[in-house]
């Protein structure tokens with residue numbers, strides 16, 4: 001078993017206004033060996049890297065603890081023709097040190113620093129206000145612009161948020177990770193309001209493309225611990241990568257997963273193919289010259305992203321779905337960012353729209369709550 | 371790269387030259403292959419020596435061969451679509467095209483009519499092919 005590489009920055013930059021924030025205090029205590037600089041505004045560090053060809057790599061060595069002044073809860077962007085469920089994502093921080101070659105954040109973020117929005121009191125205040133209407137239901141993802149747990153040993157942030165979500169009946173917090181860093185969460189009173197999700201891939205892809213993440217065995221062992229602690233868990237077979245032995249490898253992955261995990265306590269399994277912004281090709285070539293994932297049969301989708309040629313995606317998803325359903329016909333599977341054509345071909349049904357898929361997922365989450 | 375010389379020799383446009391280079395370099399990286407071996411695979415030598423093809427035709431053929439090597443399944447679908455379309459023996463005034471890269475499972479039929487008579491003929495033609503059109507949906 002190989003755990004994820006622990007994050008150790010070369011420097012911590014703290015905005016003076018959040019010097020006393022509890023998360024800041026925790027980070028400084030847990031990374032007491034790292035030099036710290038207090039600044040009125042962390043942007044000067046970020047701007048100093050602009051134009052630097054190595055900005056992505058250098059930026060990850062600086063941890064910025066900042067006072068976030070905007071919204072913490074943001075709606076997922078709507079993508080015409082590609083269906084996905086509706087959710088909001090929690091803007092608790094940005095960027096990640098785990099170095100997946102295909103990570104979209106490399107092209108998406110304009111700030112290369114690993115950034116934590118440490119004014120969590122403001123975050124909780126905003127969530128409390130938003131969750132006030134009992135007739136609304138909130139699906140909140142914490143794994144959109146960072147791995148949910150990669151920084152947990154340093155921040156203790158999810159440890160703080162899980163009990164907070166436990167107090168709200170109309171919300172569910174989703175964590176998404178490629179690590180095994182769940183130990184601090186196991187004793188929490190989560191009341192089934194948190195789904196801990198793992199992005200899974202074959203050992204070959206983990207080794208070649210998810211460079212600093214936990215290996216498969218480590219992730220699955222963590223998923224088992226979380227399930228045993230009563231958490232609902234989710235899996236994301238995403239991004240599926242097409243290569244010569246993909247069938248055998250993904251089938252083995254599914255078998256291995258469910259030899260450890262009880263499928264009846266799995267909230268959902270998402271299935272999605274590798275997709276990336278076209279500008280990622282040159283970034284991957286420059287940062288990860290050994291990676292071959294950009295040389296598959298990726299075409300330009302109607303959303304402008306590169307993704308596998310449709311019949312190829314449909315074939316992969318259909319097989320993956322059938323292997324999952326062989327494990328348990330009751331497993332809730334869905335496609336991530338896919339066209340109605342692919343839904344139909346692979347899963348045999350098409351949700352009417354994003355809201356319909358969201359409703360199905362809400363029903364699933366509610367039905368499994370203890 | 372040898373492909374630069376070949377593209378110059380064939381008087382390929384700048385964008386075509388870029389396309390050749392990208393497809394070639396992607397295949398080399400994907401297959402851990404040399405430029406030489408990729409060009410051998412696509413039988414470049416024989417193509418260049420072909421006496422019956424013009425420079426422009428050689429350019430288009432080279433483009434297709436590289437495309438086929440870079441995107442084998444897509445190229446196969448494109449070929450199947452073209453063959454199925456050819457079988458329909460459509461007049462020049464009726465165009466049938468798939469969506470870009472077959473991303474949507476739909477075809478677009480475009481009819482250019484200059485008279486009611488021509489329009490009626492075109493509709494009749496479309497009626498005669500209605501049972502064969504299934505092959506066009508990739």
Ligand code: SF4
Nearest residue numbers: 096098099100103147
């Ligand atoms: S774990 Fe997620 S956020 Fe982190 S590098 Fe990989 S893809 Fe990016």
